[in-house]
Amino acid sequence: MENHSLSDLHATEAQNDHNHEQENGEKQSNDEKRGASILYGIDDIPPxxxxxxxxxxxxxxxxxxxxxxxxxxxxxxxxxxxxxxxxxxxxxxxxxxxxxxxxxxxxxxxxxxxxxxxxxxxxxxxxxxxxxxxxxxxxxxxxxxxxxxxxxxxxxxxxxxxxxxxxxxxxxxxxxxxxxxxxxxxxxxxxxxxxxxxxxxxxxxxxxxxTAAKHWGIAVSTTFLLTLFSQVMVDVQFPFIVYRKNEGFQIRSFGLFKLFPVLLTISIMWSLCAILTVTNVLEEGHPARTDARxxxxxxxxxxxxxxxxxxxxxxxxxxxxxxxxxxxxxxxxxxxxxxxxxxxxxxxxxxxxxxxxxxxxxxxxxxxxxxxxxxxxxxxxxxxxxxxxxxxxxxxxxxxxxxxxxxxxxxxxxxxxxxxxxIPDPVVGGLFCVMFGMITAFGLSALQYVDLRSxxxxxxxxxxxxxxxxxxxxxxxxxxxxxxxxxxxxxxxxxxxxxxxxxxxxxxxxxxxxxxxTKEERGLIAWEKEMSLKQSESTEIEPASSTFDFPLGMDALRRCKWTTYLPFLPTYKQRKTK
Known part of the structure; x- marks a missing residue:
């Protein structure tokens, strides 16, 4: 009986060690995933x-x-x-x-x-x-x-x-x-x-x-261009020339349409309105004219x-x-x-x-x-x-x-x-049609957590x-x-x-x-995982190199025990409620 208990104890310890190693491995893997493909991390200081x-x-x-x-x-x-x-x-x-x-x-x-x-x-x-x-x-x-x-x-x-x-x-x-x-x-x-x-x-x-009704042609064209740049051409790379020491001139590319779809759309449609203004296609006082304001x-x-x-x-x-x-x-x-x-x-x-x-x-x-x-x-x-x-x-x-x-x-x-x-009103109206729609969609995206069959x-x-x-x-x-x-x-x-x-x-x-x-039906289980605000109940102070520490004064905060009770300080420790 005693030998059986000892063997069980050793087996449990071995299993715990295995689980601990697995958790460490998963944590290390997650950390590697977080840092993967990032050019400059949160604490990095580019020149x-x-x-x-x-x-x-x-x-x-x-x-x-x-x-x-x-x-x-x-x-x-x-x-x-x-x-x-x-x-x-x-x-x-x-x-x-x-x-x-x-x-x-x-x-x-x-x-x-x-x-x-x-x-x-x-x-x-x-x-x-x-x-x-x-x-x-x-x-x-x-x-x-x-x-x-x-x-x-x-x-x-x-x-x-x-x-x-x-x-x-x-x-x-x-x-x-x-x-x-x-x-x-x-x-x-x-x-x-x-x-x-x-x-x-x-x-x-x-x-x-x-706003869009002041000129539907310009408004719809604005919406079309913004959709084209931000969704269809999002992966198209724009070439440009750079000079590097010891390497000379080189052709590089970057995601122009991915980075600046709104600004590109405004610039193009604003320029079009300027042409229509100069050529007097738009009558005097029309809200689409670039000289209206x-x-x-x-x-x-x-x-x-x-x-x-x-x-x-x-x-x-x-x-x-x-x-x-x-x-x-x-x-x-x-x-x-x-x-x-x-x-x-x-x-x-x-x-x-x-x-x-x-x-x-x-x-x-x-x-x-x-x-x-x-x-x-x-x-x-x-x-x-x-x-x-x-x-x-x-x-x-x-x-x-x-x-x-x-x-x-x-x-x-x-x-x-x-x-x-x-910026001409119809151009802004076209942007509104996309931006307000995206805000609506962002709110509706929370439905992913709930059971829509309920x-x-x-x-x-x-x-x-x-x-x-x-x-x-x-x-x-x-x-x-x-x-x-x-x-x-x-x-x-x-x-x-x-x-x-x-x-x-x-x-x-x-x-x-x-x-x-039920909690699952209401989406609370998935929501709690996404919006977790829990913290370890350990009373040990985190190391000084923490990413979320203040840039100054951390040594002074760590010397004061009362700072662990203030929920907005980096030294705060959440305590278990009885």
Whole structure:
């Protein structure tokens, strides 16, 4: 009996050793896969003469995504098409993007991601500006206004939007720095994400249609070219000549269409509109003419440093803050979903809990800054730049830091922002048809986790997508329908019930957590694997060379035991709850 027990013990030990070796082998294999084919990893520092062109590449990618936002925002603010301040708003967005990106990459989650304006905030912004007190006066009345009166007209609305953005972002900052993100994601399931994100694109279809309808031929051609470059010609290599010491001139190639499909499309269609303008094929005053907003460029100052409160200090209302929370929640979930993807792309280990907490906290801080600066928007991780890392195989943190500096410099050059406002409306409309569609598809991609054969799930998906479109559109067409006698309450309810992503997200979350269903049916098992926020319960401090450590001050943090209790510090250790 004793001999049998001893043999079993030896067999168990041998099996454990085998399992341990297998786990180590799998871990080493995974690490090798993470670093495979990467040109510059997250901690690598390319030489400056390579870093700057790589950084400019990220900058151009960001511009392609951010330039469309003011085309929807500024008309809702009652701003004239020829107002030079439209270029100033773009410059402010770029400037704040540079500041927040540098903070995020250096002290936040420390992943090579770009933070900037997002379309997710446009839905609640439009809901707020649809309130009776914020609707634009009729055109005749606006034309009779003086220049100062028109400036005050849009700045008053900008102050309302800025206050709502800045205060609502405090929620994001708090859940990040307190480590509440993990608990929040327990109720934010895939069936919550689908309507929240998808309705961003679906709600804005009207704006895409109105802009594209100014010249359908140009709009459809823009959509066609963007599809051709980004999908059909994505693997076509573009040749160029380089000179190398001791090797002379050589012909190399790079993925031009893969890297810059949006910028190529804008450049070609903008040039076509210029030809149609010079030849007078487009009549005077047509929105597709390249000189339609020439005054924006000529009246803009060359240099201008954006500053907090440049349009007046933000005002705060309960209706605006609660409505804007929908955009904050959508951006939080979207950013978290990017973190493990970016980490894998740049050859880094999976982001630990403290890095995720800190990343969301810094994103909240960035949105507060965006509100105070008056950009009319918040900040979020740019999916386009995440894709650029996968394409270029350059995941260096230093490259994104250089890109942030370029953004800050370009944000000061006000003429540069004004140039993008001159893009013809039909070209922007064609881009909208693709971009809003992609946002909708990104939200629908969360359906991969759930069982689509389940009638329960299909019911939740259907009602959480369709009902908000019906209710919110009706609310927007009847802005004064809620009349409780309390003006602030009326405004609050009107904004909440007019914000599709809030109504849809809350409906999806409520139904998914109340209607009975198995974890596998609801997609929670696959979702938890994808969005794991767990950390080892070991109390040992990680080595100083950790990828996600702060660049300075780690020795001081490790000497203080209390730092292991703060969920946003690299020394944080998650403890088992009894």
């Amino acid at each position: 400056w003469y390579l870093s700057i062109p790589m950084a400019f590449q990220h900058y151009l990618t960001m511009i392609g995504a951010i330039v469309s936002i003011p085309f929807i925002l500024t008309p809702a603010l009652c701003m004239s098409d020829e107002d030079p301040a439209r270029g100033l708003i773009i410059s402010t967005m770029i400037f704040v993007t540079g500041i927040v990106t540098y903070i995020q990459v250096t002290w936040g989650c420390r992943l090579p991601i770009v933070q900037g304006g997002t379309i997710s905030f446009l839905v609640p912004v439009l809901a707020i500006l649809n309130l009776p007190q914020w609707k634009c006066p009729n055109p005749d009345k606006m034309n009779a206004m003086s220049s100062d009166e028109r400036t005050e007209l849009w700045q008053l609305r900008m102050r309302e939007i800025s206050g709502a953005i800045a205060v609502s972002a405090i929620f994001q900052l708090v859940i990040g720095f307190t480590g509440f993100v993990g608990k929040l994601l327990k109720i934010i399931t895939p069936l919550t994400i689908v309507p929240t994100v998808s309705l961003v694109g679906l709600t804005l279809f009207k704006h895409a249609g109105e 020439l005054r924006v460029l000529t009246d803009s100052a060359w240099f201008y440093i954006p500053y907090p409160g440049q349009f007046g200090w933000p005002t705060v209302t309960v209706a605006g803050v609660l409505g804007m929370l929908a955009g904050v929640l959508a951006c939080t979930v979207e950013s978290i979903s990017y973190y493990p993807t970016v980490s894998q792309m740049c050859g880094a280990p999976p982001p630990p809990l403290h890095a995720i907490n800190r990343g969301i906290g810094i994103e909240g801080l960035g949105t507060i800054l965006a509100g105070l600066w008056g950009s009319g928007n918040g900040t979020n991780t740019f999916g386009e730049n995440v894709g650029a890392i996968g394409v270029t195989k350059i995941g260096s943190r230093r490259v994104i830091q250089w890109a942030a500096l370029i953004m800050i410099l370009q944000g000061v050059i006000n003429k540069f922002g004004a140039v993008f406002i001159m 009638s329960r799930n299909l019911y939740i998906i259907g009602i959480s997508l369709f009902f908000p479109l019906v209710l919110c559109q009706w609310m927007q067409q009847h802005p004064g329908v809620i009349n409780t006698g309390i003006k602030e309450l009326d405004s609050t309810l009107s904004v909440l019930l007019s914000t599709t992503i809030l109504v849809g997200g809350c409906l999806g979350c409520l139904l998914d957590n109340l209607i009975p269903g």
